[in-house]
Amino acid sequence: MKLKIKICAIVVATLCMVSCGEKKSASTSTSVKNETLETIQPEWVSIFNGKDLAGWTIKINGYPLGENFGNTLRVEDSILKIRYDDYGPEFNDRFGTVYFNKELSDYRLKVEYRFVGETAPGAPTWGYRDSGIQFYGQPPSTQKLDQAFPVCLEYNFHGGNGTEDRPLGAACTNGMFIQYKGEKNSTTCIPAEVARTFHGDQWVTAEIDVKDGKITHYVNGEEILSYNDPTYNPENETAKMLMDGEDNKVKGGYVSLQSNSHPIDFRKIELLEY
Template sequence: TMRIIGHPLGENFGNTFRVWDGILSVRYDAYGDDFDNRFGAIYFNEKLANYRLKVEYRFVGETAPGAPEWGFRDSGVQFHSQSPASLNPDQPFPVSLEYNLHGGNGTDERPVGAVCANGMFVEFNGQKNSAYCTPPSAQKTFHGDQWVTLEIDVKENLITHYVNGEEILSYANPTFNPEHEIAKTLMVNGEAQVRDGYISLQSNGHPIDFRKIALLKY
């Protein structure tokens, strides 16, 4: 299911998401000269709890005109997400966890694989995160348009990020933030623990390709 801000659920505005030769591409050639915060994502249709997800990705080309500065070589895999149908029309991102994808700019360190917790908390060594995004403990930057392999392993309450087969971050016990305007509406009977959710691939304003998407359920 595709969801792009300002468009009905399921509408693939401007052919943003397109498949060719086994590759799922995200492109902005139909967006004109202003990206206009039209963030989007393509969602897997099934709610998932315990699994290992493996995806190869590469950043290509130039950031869409009018995209935010942080959108340069930025994307992500969102998981433990609310359903696409439950997002407010003007809500840019779902309540979810995100494996953040950063591509290098040729010089600076831009490590891949931070966890960004939108409307949620996670725990590192028993301590809740204080920042929206927490950087990976092993920092790897990938420049250019090389293919990179990300993996997310979700086992009960333990979540681990990998890049090119190497573990880079681990954390536990995702919970909804009861102070968050949208997250609090997703809690059932006051239960904050997050045990499952939807997976999606982001469209944040920079062209990206995905391939060899593999899901192993536990």
């Protein structure tokens, strides 16, 4: 009888040890899994290598996709430079776009830029110190030969003239609508709520945050504008082509930088994908 009791006690003790070990292992596994989920965060990635335009595609109005007329976009001294010194006496509406070659949906984009020099001869008056980040844009391959600007949204850049206020950060639409303060926009551009003007050739950091249909503009880390729910304009022929049947919701697109007729430099272009 005593032997049976001893054997039962050993079995019970062994089962308890196994059970406790399994619980501890499961607890440790869950803890490690939770810790992994908490520590894995999106990271900033440089999408401009400072050497060339690898990963980017140029489109200049009136020229085939990929043709860099007049060496408009060039990389020198680790800076992406947009210049017009080979355009001659007339600009001739040769607006340009340089696309990042990846379709994006939810992300944050950050660029450091500065305006330099003089506006190209023959450029429109609004071209003075004007450029921008275009996003939610149509695929580069769908931009027509003589299509000056892609269907897209834009974070507009303005540079000051030294005396007057000329705020940057407006949200501009081409072939799209947005919701601002609960209403669909009725004008092409909505100015930033926080007005910031930057004069001279100083470097400026511009960011856009795009997540779950909400878009926020920042300058030098300060929030200046927020809006949401972009949709395609079905009355725009190119925009209608991008729609999914009758669904006009914009779900993603391409990021690009404008070549609008005033020289501009970009020294950092960074992307964080959610």
